[in-house]
C-alpha cells in the first residue's frame with residue numbers, strides 16, 4: 446500500500462543555531478502503520494512532528510519534503526495547510542489543555558471540527574459528538590459534554606483532545622508524548638485506547654516519546670532520533686533484540702536498569718521494552 450506520509454531530507458533550522466535542529470530526517474508511514482519516534486529530550490522529535498503538520502513556530506526555516514497523502518506540506522500556503530489539518534493529519538499533544546479552550550464546554554469543542562469540516566448540524570451533529578465520545582470511552586456523554594475542561598480529569602481531557610483529533614477521520618495521527626503528564630494507570634488506559642482507535646480506523650500513527658516502555662506499547666516500528674537525526678530505524682522487536690547504534694543500546698540499557706530496579710523494589714516489571722515482543 447502506498448505511504449500516507451513520506452518525510453524526506455527534512456531539515457529545520459533556526460537563525461542563531463550552529464547546526465540544524467532537525468538534520469536530514471527521512472521516514473515513511475503506510476496506512477495503519479504505527480511508528481514510534483523515540484529519543485532524548487532535545488533530539489528534534491517535536492519539531493519533526495510539528496513539521497509534518499506544517500505547524501512549526503515562526504522563526505524556524507524548514508527544508509526538504511513532507512508529503513501527506515501526496516500533498517507537499519513544506520512551503521504550502523496556510524489555506525492549503527488548513528485543509529490538510531484534520532483530514533490528512535491531526536495532532537494530540539502532551540498537555541491536552543493546550544488543545545482545549547478553557548471557556549468552552551467540551552461538547553462544543555468536539556462539535557466544532559464536525560461542524561466546520563464535515564458540515565454536520567442539529568441532531569446529526571449531536572449524534573456525531575456522542576459517537577466520538579463513546580469511541581474514546583468518555584462516560585456519561587450528556588453530562589460530560591456540558592462540562593468545562595477544568596472540571597475533567599487529566600485522562601478525560603486527553604480523551605476529549607483525542608476525540609477532537611479523530612473528528613475529521615485523519616489519515617495520520619501524530620501523538621507527541623500524549624501520556625507523559627498522566628499517572629501510570631491512566632497512561633496505560635490512554636495507550637490502549639490509542640492503539641484500539643488507530644487499529645479500528647486503519648489510521649497511521651506517529652507516536653513521539655522519550656520512553657522506550659511507552660513506545661513498546663503502541664508502535665510496531667521505531668525510529669531512534671539523536672541530535673536531529675534518525676540514527677536507527679526498524680521493527681520494534683528487531684531494534685530491541687539487536688540494537689545497531691550505540692545510542693539505541695544506551696537507551697535500552699537505561700530501560701533495563703530501570704526495569705531491574707523496579708523489579709528489585711517489588712514494583713513488578715514496568716518496563717517491558719526488553720521483552721522483545
Ligand SMILES: Nc1ncnc2c1ncn2[C@@H]1O[C@H](COP(=O)(O)OP(=O)(O)OP(=O)(O)O)[C@@H](O)[C@H]1O
Pocket residue numbers: 459466484485486487488489490491492493502504505655
Ligand atoms: N522555536 C525554536 N527556536 C529555536 N530552537 C528551538 C525551537 N524549538 C525547539 N528548539 C530547539 O530544537 C531542538 C529540538 O527540539 P524538540 O522540541 O524537537 O526536541 P524533542 O526531542 O521533542 O525534545 P523534548 O522531548 O524535550 O520535547 C532543541 O535543542 C530545542 O531547544
